[in-house]
Amino acid sequence: MEITITLPESHQPMTIRELLENEWLVPRKVRHFLRTRKNVWLNGEPALFHYEAAAGDQITLLFEETDYSYQPVQLGNPQIINVLYEDEHLIIVDKPVSMKTHPNEPTETATLLNHLAAYLAQKEQRPYVVHRLDKETSGAVLFAKNPFILPILGRMLEQKKIYRRYQAIVWGKLSKDVTITDKIGRDRHDRRKRVVDPRNGQPAITHVQVAEVSADKTKVYCVLDTGRTHQIRVHLAYQGHPIVGDPLYQTKPTKRLMxxxxxxxxxxxFTQEKIIAKALPGLW
Known part of the structure; x- marks a missing residue:
């Protein structure tokens, strides 16, 4: 695998070692291999780790197949993939409703990761999971296309540098915007579910914006400061406004989780390009 990156104009000068270790989060073992094999190039010339790189410089890294591990998945149907954004390093796709993000068993073939693996196999590339959506939730999901960028995207997610906005329809009338801060923990009686747990739960923050109010439902937009399992679903249900169609946190039968x-x-x-990916939710 060969990765070539041109440092953007805003990039501050730093050594190759600092770039690999602190900015690109290359694991220590892989950095060792890059150094001993002399697999780092600066502007087309072999580079040592103490060389300085600045804005406009081109860095090329050569990786061996064994430098990073990959868990193979069964190939699904590439025609299912709806691409919202794609470049050589990452891809954002629109996940259909009632589809798992990734398999839990090696024999599964019908998850989003299976279908994306088939899509990328046509380009001799592989998908790596950055985050996931619940099976019942549809919409935009980010994947890495190589293991080099994977920890960088993971750090961005942790540092809230990846903004995700959700749309939901809930039961009842929400009269104003609200920020929900109740802690969330596991349900001791049902392993599938999460509950508000003020004592033992993990911190969770959901910002809810009211969009439209009808006779018995409200359309809202939600932005998360944290990424707990079922966070939006649990928070809204605890407020007395469960999401329409939620099979775990409400009892009224509907076609799908809204x-x-x-x-x-x-x-x-790498490029400092502003990426905005939108997955339209159909008629609702």
Whole structure:
């Protein structure tokens, strides 16, 4: 695998070692291999780790197949993939409702990761999971296309540098915007579920914006400061406004969970390009 990156104009000068270790989060073992094999090039010439790189410089890294591990998945149907954004390093796709993000068993073939693996196999590339959506939730999901960028995207997610906006329809009338801060923990009686747990739960923050109010439902937009399992679903249900169609947190039968990952915004870590991916939620 060969990765070539041109440092953007805003990039501050730093050594190759600092770039690999602190900015690109290359694991220590892989950095060792890059150094001993002399597999780092600066502007087309072999480079040592103490060389300085600045804005406009071109860095090329050569990786061996064994430098990074990959868990193979069964190939699904590439025709299912709806691409919202794609470049050589990452891809954002629109996940259909009632589809798992990734398999839990090696024999599974019908998850989003299976279908994306088939799509990328045509380009001799592989998908790596950055984050996930619940099976019942549709919308924008980000994947890495190589293991080099994977930890960088993971750090961006942790540092809230990847903005995700959700659309939901809830039961009842919500009269004003609200920020929900109740802690979330596991349900001791049902392993599938999460509950508000003020004592033992993990911190969770959901910002809810009211969009439209009808006779018995409200359309809202949600932005998360944290990424707990079922966070939006648990928080809204605890407020007395469960999401329409939620099979776990409400009892009224409907066709689907009305929760959709509407937008994903981020700044590309290599090019500094502003990326805005939108997954339209259909008629609702």
């Amino acid at each position: 929760l959709h990952a509407l937008e994903l915004h981020m700044t590309h870590p």
